[in-house]
Amino acid sequence: xxxxxxxxxxxxxxxxxxxxxxxxxxxxxxxxxLSAAKVLGKMSEVALAxxxxxxxxxxxxxxxxxxxxVVGYYTIDQRxxxxxxxxxxxxxxxxxRTAAREAAEKYANKLRYFSE
Numbered sequence: 001x002x003x004x005x006x007x008x009x010x011x012x013x014x015x016x017x018x019x020x021x022x023x024x025x026x027x028x029x030x031x032x033x034l035s036a037a038k039v040l041g042k043m044s045e046v047a048l049a050x051x052x053x054x055x056x057x058x059x060x061x062x063x064x065x066x067x068x069x070v071v072g073y074y075t076i077d078q079r080x081x082x083x084x085x086x087x088x089x090x091x092x093x094x095x096x097r098t099a100a101r102e103a104a105e106k107y108a109n110k111l112r113y114f115s116e
């Protein structure tokens with residue numbers, strides 16, 4: 001049932017599905033995790049970028065950590081750097097702070113590269 005839900009979210013292809021798909025990556029059933037990963041891999045870059053930015057405001061630490069780790073691959077929005085820096089400084093979970101700090105450093109370098 002949860003595998004089917006992940007597949008349906010993928011067919012929608014909307015940025016709002018990204019958070020639910022990231023949550024599904026933690027599912028106890030490997031088939032659900034695999035389905036969610038496949039769906040995320042097939043989403044458009046625009047939908048994925050928008051969804052990952054939305055995921056940076058989620059309350060689940062796993063979602064925050066994963067969104068922070070990959071959002072920089074899909075956008076060059078300056079506001080994302082501010083969000084990552086805030087998470088790196090203020091999130092109560094060490095894994096999220098670490099992921100956000102590392103992502104912010106890489107993202108800052110990417111923004112510098114594209115501004116030259």
